[in-house]
Amino acid sequence: MTLPPPRRYMPKPDPVDPPGVPARRAALRLLDAVLRQGLPLEAAIGRATAGIERSDDRALAHAIAAEVLRRLPDLDALIDSATKTRLPDDAKARFALRIALVQALSLGTPPHAAISTVLPLVDGGPRKLVHGVFGTISRGGDQLPEQPTLPDPVAIRWHAAWGDDGIEAAERAMAVPPPLDLTLADPATTAAMADALGGVSLLPGHVRLDSAHVPELPGFEAGSWWVQDIAASLPARLIGAGPGSVLDLCAAPGGKTMQLASAGWSVTAVDSSESRLARLHENLERTQLTAEVIVADLLLWSPPAPVDAVLLDAPCSATGIFRRHPDVLHRVRPSQISELAALQAKLFARAADWVKPGGLLVFATCSLEPAEGEEQLTKFLAARADYSLVPITPEELPVGMTPNPGGWLRTLPGMIDPGGNDGFFIARLRRTA
Numbered sequence: 001m002t003l004p005p006p007r008r009y010m011p012k013p014d015p016v017d018p019p020g021v022p023a024r025r026a027a028l029r030l031l032d033a034v035l036r037q038g039l040p041l042e043a044a045i046g047r048a049t050a051g052i053e054r055s056d057d058r059a060l061a062h063a064i065a066a067e068v069l070r071r072l073p074d075l076d077a078l079i080d081s082a083t084k085t086r087l088p089d090d091a092k093a094r095f096a097l098r099i100a101l102v103q104a105l106s107l108g109t110p111p112h113a114a115i116s117t118v119l120p121l122v123d124g125g126p127r128k129l130v131h132g133v134f135g136t137i138s139r140g141g142d143q144l145p146e147q148p149t150l151p152d153p154v155a156i157r158w159h160a161a162w163g164d165d166g167i168e169a170a171e172r173a174m175a176v177p178p179p180l181d182l183t184l185a186d187p188a189t190t191a192a193m194a195d196a197l198g199g200v201s202l203l204p205g206h207v208r209l210d211s212a213h214v215p216e217l218p219g220f221e222a223g224s225w226w227v228q229d230i231a232a233s234l235p236a237r238l239i240g241a242g243p244g245s246v247l248d249l250c251a252a253p254g255g256k257t258m259q260l261a262s263a264g265w266s267v268t269a270v271d272s273s274e275s276r277l278a279r280l281h282e283n284l285e286r287t288q289l290t291a292e293v294i295v296a297d298l299l300l301w302s303p304p305a306p307v308d309a310v311l312l313d314a315p316c317s318a319t320g321i322f323r324r325h326p327d328v329l330h331r332v333r334p335s336q337i338s339e340l341a342a343l344q345a346k347l348f349a350r351a352a353d354w355v356k357p358g359g360l361l362v363f364a365t366c367s368l369e370p371a372e373g374e375e376q377l378t379k380f381l382a383a384r385a386d387y388s389l390v391p392i393t394p395e396e397l398p399v400g401m402t403p404n405p406g407g408w409l410r411t412l413p414g415m416i417d418p419g420g421n422d423g424f425f426i427a428r429l430r431r432t433a
């Protein structure tokens with residue numbers, strides 16, 4: 001007779017979850033990845049939702065986690081108001097309560113469903129506490145504020161840089177889902193595409209829609225447009241039309257590569273990430289646009305000859321895209337901003353050597369940190385007498401955006417109203433002949 005293995009060697013069975021619970025369990029894993037491990041939300045989604053078959057459950061997990069990240073300081077304030085002893089930031093009970101409360105108070109889930117699908121996450125643990133705190137808050141009729149509150153470290157940084165108005169605009173931007181901005185492959189089709197898609201155009205070659213399911217919109221399969229926030233479309237627009245040779249540095253997944261290719265440039269797109277370049281290849285295939293694509297570390301790679309124009313969309317903290325990626329509000333630390341700023345300065349200096357005399361260099365970051373924008377430009381201009389700014393003019397920008405009197409562009413969240421825009425820094429420079 002064979003004996004069963006001793007109990008301690010038995011593998012722990014996966015919990016058999018009732019319907020609705022797997023999505024909440026995945027949301028918990030996503031929040032753990034962002035808040036405890038410091039990973040980007042998008043990088044964690046594959047692993048956190050592995051094993052969940054239904055795409056709507058995966059989408060729900062993402063939606064819950066993203067809304068918790070948008071609402072975190074307000075959710076935590078509610079939880080703290082209902083507990084005698086403050087729960088540690090990383091307590092599982094706090095994570096479970098955040099997930100239950102955000103559903104009931106922000107996502108329209110009936111309270112009994114919000115709590116019953118979360119309690120299994122704390123089975124064998126603080127179930128009673130979670131149930132009790134959720135009940136206290138629900139019975140008290142507390143609501144989340146209309147506008148989400150920024151986490152303190154971000155609010156302090158952005159207040160120093162952009163003042164009360166900047167904070168107010170950022171919080172207002174988080175209160176509503178961002179619109180869907182499309183860049184058109186052929187600007188001549190702007191009016192027709194705006195009509196066909198039921199959107200509005202804020203610039204030639206741009207259409208803005210309320211959020212929609214992208215692959216189902218007319219023109220997606222045909223490659224007539226790609227998704228790109230209007231602020232993200234400006235760096236390539238500011239280079240103007242080809243012909244000529246252009247280096248698109250830090251190019252993946254290729255929004256700006258496609259803009260430059262469709263504007264008549266002969267584009268060389270360089271990026272160090274093979275997986276992100278795979279998406280660039282897919283994008284080029286769908287839009288039938290062409291570019292030479294090179295996988296390389298730009299700290300080591302150099303082009304064979306100088307080019308007419310260079311676009312450097314430098315790696316950054318990405319704090320300017322907090323509306324769609326609220327994880328940046330919680331995981332980006334000042335030390336990371338400094339490290340990224342040092343990398344940007346190196347890439348900026350290298351890129352500047354690859355421009356022909358008389359050619360253009362555009363430097364851009366999707367960051368709301370002056371260290372990744374204004375301060376980079378000041379240092380660059382002090383070091384490079386062979387470059388001067390080509391001032392960006394209001395006529396080149398959508399209504400609501402104005403360039404800085406110094407000639408560069410700083411986009412802040414609420415500049416375009418309604419709908420808003422991402423936070424970018426953009427400077428256009430010419431190398432002296």
Ligand SMILES: C[S@@+](CC[C@H](N)C(=O)[O-])C[C@H]1O[C@@H](n2cnc3c(N)ncnc32)[C@H](O)[C@@H]1O
Nearest residue numbers: 250251252253254255256272273297298313315
């Ligand atoms: C802001 S994203 C680029 C977005 C892209 N320009 C677009 O419009 O779709 C920054 C990119 O820099 C790339 N990157 C970071 N460090 C790099 C390096 N040392 N060399 C080359 N690419 C790098 C990342 O892989 C990432 O794709």
